Amino acid sequence: MALPLANARPGRQAPAGAQPEHFIPGGVRGIQRGHFSYTATDHVDEYGVIRIPDDRLYMVPLTKSIFDESSGGKYALAGDGVLTVLKDDLYHMTVNMDWPAQSRGSGQDGYDVDSRKLLILRARVGVKPPTYTQGQVTPVTDLSRYDRMASHDTPGSSVPKSVRTTVEWAPGTIAAGGMTYVDVPLPAGSFDPAVGDLVRVSHSSLTDAVLGQKKNAGVQISARFVAPGVARVMVENRYGAKAVAIPSGTMNVLAESAVASAGNNHDAWCYLNSGPVMLMAGEKIFVGVRSYSRGDFLQISNGSFIRISNVIA
Structure with missing residues (x-):
């Protein structure tokens, strides 16, 4: 699995064949x-x-x-x-x-x-x-x-280290007052997430356009670490009066260190x-x-x- 900088792209480069400095054989006034x-x-x-x-x-x-x-x-x-x-x-x-x-x-x-x-x-x-x-x-x-x-x-600078991943997930139909969950492993990154570290999550299907305004308002998504490197994402139909069907969508999971700086x-x-x-x-x-x-x-x-x-x- 790729490490954090493995896909980073090199930046400024001099033109191919360009000389880094003027070269004077023997030097100038005794400086070589x-x-x-x-x-x-x-x-x-x-x-x-x-x-x-x-x-x-x-x-x-x-x-x-x-x-x-x-x-x-x-x-x-x-x-x-x-x-x-x-x-x-x-x-x-x-x-x-x-x-x-x-x-x-x-x-x-x-x-x-x-x-x-x-x-x-x-x-x-x-x-x-x-x-x-x-x-x-x-x-x-x-x-x-x-x-x-x-x-x-x-x-x-004093900011948390972060690790992120993107997965496709279909929560399916959730009854009123019910919930569903999925465990998401985090890839190798700038730190090793542990229980107690922070994690945030979003899902592209949790929109008014997909679910309708009332049903979407009753749905809550959350995440927490339940084991080293494993985030549990939960979707609850906490406030809805009826079942809600949530189709497959893109889920972004972002973990952040609670104490380290980068x-x-x-x-x-x-x-x-x-x-x-x-x-x-x-x-x-x-x-x-x-x-x-x-x-x-x-x-x-x-x-x-x-x-x-x-x-x-």
């Missing part, structure tokens, strides 16, 4: 820049993505050298998913991640994205960086081993700058991400990269 990126491990529609398996912190491996004005004189990729510093110097680093969008019609309307984290991390000489496995992101199991060169957290960050190009930092030869630089949104992923485009340059010529 390097621009490095990632390799997609999956696809959503025609876009390459890297999926985030869960809410742990992960190293996103650097695998592509887009350009290097130092020609390997100051820093380099060595096939281990990190950027190795080759020369002591004062450097400035910029990281950008291209998070997905939940556009209208994507199947994710109303899904709130929870908090996300983006970091530039340094492994000092003698400290082993996370082990790179081709085609995978690597968990960062002990963040205290590494220096935070820069960090950005995108907080969530956010509304979407289609985010998240730029993070380190400012001037002193890096020593042999140190390793890598990018860390964390997402608390199930099924989240990174879009691998010209908008996802790390850029580094020396500060003083």
